[in-house]
Amino acid sequence: MNNSVEMVEKTYEEEPYISYQYPQSSPNRQWVAGFVFGLNAPDIQTARVLELGCSMGGNLMPLASRYKKAKFIGVDLSKKQISVAKEIAKELSLKNIEFYAKDVTTITKDFGEFDYIIVHGVYSWVPQEVKEAIMRICGECLSQNGLAYISYNTYPGWKGKEILRDIMLFNMDKDTPASQKTVNDGIDMLNYMRQNVGNNFIRKILDDSFSGFESHGTSYILHEYFEIFNQPNYFHEVASLAKANGLEYLSESEYTQNIFPPISNEVKERLLKKCAGDRVKFEQYIDFVINKTFRQTIFCKKENAENIKVDFTYKFEELNKLNLAGKFSYNANIQRYVSQTQVHMPVGISKLLNKITDAYPSSVNVGEFVNELKDKSQEELQRIYQGVAFLLSNNVCYISPVADKFLSEIPKKPKLNSETLALAKYKVRVENLDNISFFTPRGETFGIDKNLDHRILALLDGSKDVDGISKEIFKMSKDGIFSFVVEEMPVVEDEEILKQAKERANFIVSRLFFEGMLVK
Ligand SMILES: C[S@@+](CC[C@H](N)C(=O)[O-])C[C@H]1O[C@@H](n2cnc3c(N)ncnc32)[C@H](O)[C@@H]1O
Known part of the structure; x- marks a missing residue:
């Protein structure tokens, strides 16, 4: 090496x-x-x-x-x-x-x-x-x-950002390894400069980059701005x-x-x-x-x-392979269906969009959807396939060659998929295991609060209903493992603790369901 x-x-x-x-x-x-x-x-x-x-x-x-x-x-x-x-x-x-x-x-x-x-x-x-x-x-x-x-x-975007990196590197003590403090000091220095440099090129770069600094964690900034190689x-x-x-x-x-x-x-x-x-x-x-x-x-x-084709036209039978998952809603003001990211959908494909929304989190296969359509005219088919091509080229829903079939309702006794359950138990056992987050079957990060939510997840082995889960949470709260806090005050009354526990359990279970993380 x-x-x-x-x-x-x-x-x-x-x-x-x-x-x-x-x-x-x-x-x-x-x-x-x-x-x-x-x-x-x-x-x-x-x-x-x-x-x-x-x-x-x-x-x-x-x-x-x-x-x-x-x-x-x-x-x-x-x-x-x-x-x-x-x-x-x-x-x-x-x-x-x-x-x-x-x-x-x-x-x-x-x-x-x-x-x-x-x-x-x-x-x-x-x-x-x-x-x-x-x-x-x-x-x-x-x-x-x-x-x-x-x-x-x-x-060219990094030409400007490199100046910020140079400032932060210049600002740090070369004899001590970069740390949370180095990041904070660097950001303080950039903030100071932002407020005091004239209306020049560096000021513009600072203005453009600052919101990014605030939203990124230390680990990201350390590796992006303090890494020996960038x-x-x-x-x-x-x-x-x-x-x-x-x-x-x-x-x-x-x-x-x-x-x-x-x-x-x-x-x-x-x-x-x-x-x-x-x-x-x-x-x-x-x-x-x-x-x-x-x-x-x-x-x-x-x-x-x-x-490689760049005409972005597709044969119907090719589009039949695709599986689509997502949520669309009708916006009466603009008389259009819109995606979750507010992209306006083409008109005339409401049957498809409703079907996808109803099936969520499961996916809908394009070929199967078309086969099941009753009394379809050539015109309607044309519109639907053009609609699918629109969803594809705008990337407004989850698209895959693989069908996803998740539960269609929340079971009485919720059970997590085996990997999430194992990860939850592991995270409860090894506290501060922050280096890997929970994830959904579609490979998204599943962000949750640490202490309590990890414990709720670890209880979802299919043996308890939400009342049973809430009672376990209640016990943990009484044992001082964590406490509910409302308006910055710890909740102490039993009835209120149980209510909070139930609300939280229901909330987490429903999020897990919508991400397809619950199994039979
Ligand atoms: C900025 S991190 C990105 C890690 C991960 N891919 C991600 O995006 O979260 C860069 C990773 O590349 C690894 N790396 C750097 N040089 C490498 C090399 N020569 N061979 C293998 N891995 C290397 C580092 O150890 C580090 O984990």
Whole structure:
């Protein structure tokens, strides 16, 4: 291991990165992006998936829980993080996941072939030789129709942010390792400057970045601004290293950005003409126009380049494969259905939107929905398929080649899926286990309060109804394990404690139900 790689390892051993879920990096999202651009990516249910720089496995474990026949391999330099990952995977009884403490530069082709490769939050934070190794592995180890996701900080947006990083690094005591205090001191200094610098370029960058600082935790700021390596790239540089390793640019994982680039039609026309079909060049110009700071890019093998379609039209039978899950509501003011993110839906597809909403959290298969439609005219079919294409290109609901069938009502005695139950019990046993969060079957983070909610989850083994659960919570409260607080005052009356316990239990159970985390 060379010196710069050792330095990186040391920082992650000292301040492990909290291991969250990144659904935008998942094989499902990569498959959907492939579909949008005309590729037929491998079956996600039986795929072999590799994550480089997986930290404590928080991104891979939800996938391993969801796709039991697929195989997952996580690699990270930090032995400490990998040992936590192994321990948690064992607690969750995950048999289809392996973790290796390994420097990615030592990985060769014989490490195996993978259908999906995930490299989230690593590429810009490692020395050049590691970047090259990441691209080499993606080129050498991807299966024929496989896809690879790599996220990274980009220029030109990071040119400005680099100044903030420089200020914070200059401000810190070089002899002491970066810590929560370093972050606070750095932010204080930036805040001071923001209030006192003139109306110049740096002031503009400070203004643009500040809300981000306030919403991100210490661990993120430490790694983004104090990491020894944070070397962003222009998109065209990343794409060109990818090309040199036999890869082709497919799209961003948030592929709507490719379909509807955030620029005016006039600029778009001009750039399209200038770039004459060179998609990398086109994307790079957009980055200049919008001052892009971060990309989450999907690559395919260069042999598939000629199969990439950018007309975004789909045959009906292709759309039949898709399963859709989401919630839509009718907005009487604008006389339109809207998605949860308030995107206006096209008219004439209310039957489909209602069906999807009623089935939630389960999904609706497009082919089955169409088959079951009574008295359908050619016109209606046309409208429905156009509607599905709209949902797809706007990415306004969860889309998957795999159907999700969850419970359709909350059982009297709620029972969690086995992995969540095991994680809850583990978190109750090992307090302050903050390095991996709860996750939903769709790979989203399931955020809950620590002390009480972990205990509620640990009670959901299907043996008690909500009254029984509330009584257990009541006992814990009486034993002083935690206390309910209302308007900053601890709740002491038994009746009120029981009421609070029941309300909380009902709330948590209903959230779990809507995320598809309860089982029979
Ligand atoms: C910023 S963290 C991101 C972790 C995780 N992917 C995420 O997004 O939460 C970068 C990770 O890359 C790992 N890493 C850095 N250099 C590496 C190398 N040469 N080989 C393997 N892993 C490496 C670090 O140990 C760290 O866990």
